[in-house]
Amino acid sequence: MKYTFVTLFSNLVEGYFQDSILKRAIDKDILDINYLNPRDYSQNKHMKVDDTAVGGGAGMVMNPQPLFDALDSLKKDDKNVHVIFLTPVAKTFKQNDAKRLAKKEHIAFVSGRYEGIDERVIEKYADEVFSIGDYILTGGELASLVVCDAVSRNIKGVLGNSDSLSVESFETPLLEAPSFSKPNNFKEIAVPSEYLKGNHSKIRSLKLELSECKTKFFRPEQLLKHRTRTSYEK
Ligand code: ADE
Numbered sequence: 244m245k246y247t248f249v250t251l252f253s254n255l256v257e258g259y260f261q262d263s264i265l266k267r268a269i270d271k272d273i274l275d276i277n278y279l280n281p282r283d284y285s286q287n288k289h290m291k292v293d294d295t296a297v298g299g300g301a302g303m304v305m306n307p308q309p310l311f312d313a314l315d316s317l318k319k320d321d322k323n324v325h326v327i328f329l330t331p332v333a334k335t336f337k338q339n340d341a342k343r344l345a346k347k348e349h350i351a352f353v354s355g356r357y358e359g360i361d362e363r364v365i366e367k368y369a370d371e372v373f374s375i376g377d378y379i380l381t382g383g384e385l386a387s388l389v390v391c392d393a394v395s396r397n398i399k400g401v402l403g404n405s406d407s408l409s410v411e412s413f414e415t416p417l418l419e420a421p422s423f424s425k426p427n428n429f430k431e432i433a434v435p436s437e438y439l440k441g442n443h444s445k446i447r448s449l450k451l452e453l454s455e456c457k458t459k460f461f462r463p464e465q466l467l468k469h470r471t472r473t474s475y476e477k
Contacts, residue, residue, distance in 0.1 A: 255384040329375070
């Protein structure tokens with residue numbers, strides 16, 4: 244998978260790939276990370292990339308010209324690049340999107356700064372637009388990394404054998420059951436004894452019960468979805 248981060252601040256993004264799972268994937272040539280700075284395309288004599296909002300309103304908006312030119316050059320190099328804009332004005336990114344996008348060959352993440360991006364850029368170039376949640380960040384870079392990370396772990400070879408994809412929260416409507424590592428007894432706090440007895444069907448049913456408890460507490464609407472689905476399957 245090739246990723247291109249279209250951002251004024253590549254420094255904010257670069258660090259994330261310098262360690263752990265995604266670094267390993269880059270070293271194995273599964274991921275290829277690139278950066279494109281709209282400022283490099285600015286035709287303004289001071290290389291400005293933003294201006295006050297037409298019609299008034301607080302803050303600065305990113306101008307169309309540097310982004311049009313940067314994205315034209317990106318699309319000239321690869322007409323099949325899938326262009327994603329990160330903005331709070333969009334549908335929320337979900338696990339299903341991560342799985343679907345993992346099949347693409349080249350994704351570009353366009354991050355806005357200031358009060359946002361001139362709408363004409365989004366209208367012309369966006370294949371998709373995502374928010375990562377109902378809060379406002381100072382820019383799209385963190386959001387683009389969230390989407391990139393969630394997509395990447397669904398690409399074959401990115402996770403090692405030990406980091407399994409199979410039974411995870413959001414693969415089903417239920418949240419994942421709690422996990423424990425050794426020792427079985429730590430500072431006199433024991434793991435649930437059922438986990439230790441080796442009866443896999445009992446462990447499975449305890450885990451299901453614990454999953455339901457967690458889901459009922461944290462995400463009650465998801466529990467309803469689970470119950471509707473399992474009663475439909477019966
Ligand atoms: N930019 C600012 N806030 C954002 C959010 N919640 N999701 C995606 N991009 C953003």
